[in-house]
Amino acid sequence: MEQFLQDAFLAVLNMSITAGYAILFVLLARLFLRKTFKIFSYCLWGVVLFRLISPVSFSFALSFFSFMKKDTMEHIPAGLGMMAQPQVDLGVNYVSQAVTSSLPAATPMASANPMQIILFAASLVWVLGFLSLLAYSLISYGLLKGKVGQAILVRDNIWECHTIQSPFVLGFLKPKIYLPPGFSEGEKSYILKHEEIHIRRYDYLIKPLAYFLLCLHWFNPLVWLSFILMTKDMEMSCDEQVLKEMGQEIKQDYSRSLLSLALSHRMIGGSPLAFGESSAKSRIKNVLNYKQPTFWGMLAGAAGILILSLGLISNPESSQSASANLNLNYAAKISAAQDQLIIRVHGQGASLITGEEFGEWLAGASGGWTEKLVSSPYELSPTLTVYVNDGTEGYRLHFYDSEKGLAMLSGDGDFRYYTIPPQQYEQVYSLWGSHSYFIPEVVVQALMEGKKTNRQSVQDIPDEKDYRVIEVGREVYYLYQKDGKYYCERPYLFIREITEESYKGALTFAHKPSGSRQESLKESSPEAQEIAQLIEDNLQTIMSSPGQSSNPDDYIKAHDMAYESIIKYGGENALPYVLAQFEAGNAEGLRGQILMRLGKELLGVRNNVSDESLSPQEWYSRLQIRREVSLPDFAYQGNDPVAQLVYQTEVQKHKGRQGFCVVAPHIFAGYREDGKLKVFVTTYAQSFRLYDNVLAEEGGGIVPAAITYREGADGSYTLESYEQAQDGAYFGSSIREYCVMPVSGKPIEGLAEEILNHYGDYSDIIKLQRENLAEHLQRNNRYGVFLHQSHYQKPAELIPVT
Structure with a gap:
């Protein structure tokens, strides 16, 4: 219960801070809108209501909150009470720094951090204030309901009551208009029109909602001010609508009615949607200055309000990363999915750690991290780097000995800085030092540095005849030179161009491929x-x-x-x-x-x-x-002619020099146009070697592709082109580029999204690949076969296949 209360308070506090900025924007906008129609000012308060009640929003390039340079409005982190050094981000750097410096740090060996105690006490005060105001409003509503218990029905939903002083609307499902006696027919017509407009615009629901949000955010003085001004704008916009519907010739009489009510003290403040609870002076002045709106004036005003509302409702797009995946949660997730990660101390070398170990550490440690907003990378060289592979260029998490309270997450040219507890730098350093598998610095330079190339890496072995192999744990890298340039390749993932110095340094630790020795x-x-x-x-x-x-x-x-x-x-x-x-x-x-x-x-x-x-x-x-058993590549046995073509092509494309290849394609669609057939697939291809009754995986991958065939006069098909998705940042765009008709090049609507969505969960082809493997072995009379599944720093498994 205590944690729930604190979480609720922090959620309200974050919304209140964001809403506070929105209120300031609205107050500024009201200054420019003071001579326009009050309906515009009234509509703007809807933005504040949204910010006070919604903890989330959408991102928009033209958001007025772009000065925060962040796509989240979590100013006070949820884990504030657990941080060794609490950090807040209020959107303005010097304000954030001033508040952060005043927050107490954690006390070692204490049963609770000082911030936990402060948060709990603040949440108790907040909930007591909320319940008090809510109780006051409910009691007031009940008393008012009791006052009108003897009201007399006049007609429809109009009632007359001798126990009230001012006209008002009461009720939520079926609102009623209550009038005190003594009004002239002219005054009564204005009052009724005013209250009918309130009901027509659902003001009788909007104002109670606004009051409820005031109760939630009672600690924020800007919310009190906005409630008062919203009520004022509500009444004045309602006055304007009365004049619009009844004609400007009633301005003098209408103003006198307002003045008469004010002089006779028949205005009640705070009553829901009453005829005259706002400032009489402002309303009379507004009525006398009112002019009939023109069509173009209303259109321009509505457009302006729409733009202002979009800018205030939306969150800014992240200024530092176009990648939705460049965040700590995703980095922790993909770390945990890896068998091994490389952790490097620059200048000294690297070691291997298990991805699960680091992923769990990052998931727990990052709860105390706060994003640090900077416009460009610091001129700092990292001391420690963890290479978090995500199947493309990979994320890198950097730490700095010169600033132990700083970390940077980078990937594909984007970056994010974080303020971290300084002691966590030592924790990462100890991870590097506690593992025995050592990788020399010259090898790390060759494997992890270099310039990304657009060359595709889709083969078990490179085309170059003269190459060397470097094995790091369970991962294999190739080193070779071609056309006077030097390359490091990780099969199916990337090829980087490296320097001659890095290439020659790494060759000392490389060996020739086994087949050539x-x-x-x-x-x-x-x-x-x-x-x-x-x-x-x-x-x-x-x-x-x-x-x-x-x-x-x-x-x-x-x-x-x-x-x-x-x-x-x-x-x-x-x-x-x-x-x-x-x-x-x-x-x-x-x-x-x-x-x-x-x-x-x-x-x-x-x-x-x-x-x-x-x-x-x-x-x-x-x-x-165990002796190797030679088996042919997998051959499709079905009757689907398109599937037959795809299987033949994929086996030819993916089979290695040794062992046999089994493929499992997911065929999305095939399109024919002017004698050509273009088939879109994502294929899981895997090469195996069979030793007696045990299979060894030799290399494989899952790659989307577009295969184009030309149809001959005899109905046969010839492969014309084979387009694969590129790796890294070009993955999605390369798929969209080839999702076009085979001849006209017209884009195929929705196909690229279908392929990308499937790539997020390709369990169907993993299952199909295992079924094809079992079928292939049985077809070749191989029964009782097991798949050798190796794990880093864990015992290997033998998984039955047939």
Whole structure:
């Protein structure tokens, strides 16, 4: 209950701050509108009502709140009471800073932060004030209802009552007009017309709503002022409508009636929608100055009010990011979805952390972050960077040793700065230091820096014959040069152009692809001797410390660079030497444990022994290396001719040099025009290698595409073009570009949105791909097959397929 009360108070407080700015705008607008018709001023108060009652709105480029440079109106963050150093953003920098500096910081070891106590006390005061004003209005309404209990019906909804002093409207569902006796026929006609207009415009509902919102925001003096002025504008606009309908010739009589009511003290203030509860002097002056409106005058006024209302109702568009996904919640979400993330200390190197670990940390820590509004990036070099991959160029979260209370989220050229608790910088730094998988700085520079290119990365291996492979945890990168330029490629995601210096530095830690090194398997070759020396040198380093531990993993963690050197530089060629040590009986004790771990990692899915409790020699004695089984690529067996074309094309486009390919397309539509057929699909393509009865995933991806065929005279089709969605910031626009008819190029309405929406949930083709895989294996008489599913820092799984 306490938390609910505080959340409600903060929600009202945020709306009140935004409404306060809207009130100031309306007050300024009223100065310019003072000689125009009061209906315009009255309508503007609707904007204030909206801001007082709605915590959300839409974004608009011409919003009058653009000075806030933010697309949210959360001035007081929901987690204010939990922040180590509370921060507020009131829209004006120096005001925000002054208020923030006055807020008490958290007290270490205390049961509650001072701000929590202040917020709870403030929320109690707020709710008591709200209930008091609401109770006052209900009691007043009940007393007024009792006064008119003896009223006499005159006609329709008009009643006469001897116990009241002023005319007014009362009721919500069926409003009634109550008149005191003693009015002349002329005065009565004006009064009735005035009250009828109130009822016709639903003022009898608007004013109680405004009063209810006044009760909610009773602590805001601007709301009290706006309620008073809104009531005044309501009455004067109603006076103007009376003159418009009854004619300007009644201005003198109407003014005298107002004056007579005022002199006889027959005006009651605060009564809902009464004839004369507002200032008599202002109303009389307004009546005497009234002129019949012209059509063009009303049109111009309505247009102006519409523009003002749109500017005040809408929130500003974010000035720092065109991407709706550039926010902390999304960054935490996609972090948690990754097996691994790279965290880097610039100049020192990087390490790997699990995405789940960092995603959970960011989701919890960012509750105390406040966005810091700046027009351009600071000239600060980050000390720490977490590379949060989202399948395109990726988000990057930067931290600064020189300003530990600052963080920046960036992606695709956009950025957002945040003020953070300074101690969280140390928490991120400890994440970097607590993981043993180390990535040298020269490798990080090659993998994570460089210039984005428009070249598509959609192949398991690059076209270039001479390339090198860098493996970072479970991720694979390719390094190569072409036409005098140097590139780093991550398959299916990106290709970046890098400097010659970065390329050459990273080559030290890269290796040749396994298929090109078969000749080096001869033990007598110089290459085999180099591999043996590499393994033995690094084994000695690994076994050197810590001497007091009996856990082999402690030795590997202490010398992870040496262990990774064997894996990276030795690769497949290291496996014969490792297994030969077991055959020769040279794999006992600590040496044997480390060699067993190397053997398991080098074998991967080919390792048939799953028992982790075995000694090194027991493991080797049970080892029967799984042999690869050759299977053809998947072939569609259905009767749909369009599907037949699509399956054939997608298999040809995605099959690798090794293993077999299985595809699963979602076919959105096919369009024919002047002898051409254009089919729009999103395809999940995956290559596999089968070792005995265990499948290994070799590479795959999910890519939208447009495939165009030319129809021959005999009814056959020839592939003419294959257009794939580009990666990164060009993803959506590239899809929209190819969603056109095959010949005329006319855009196909709604198709691009359908493809993009499907890409947000492609579970159908994931299911279809698994079904196609099972069907393909059974068609080739392969039963009892399992899929080897590996996980970073977690045991692998064998998932049954057939």
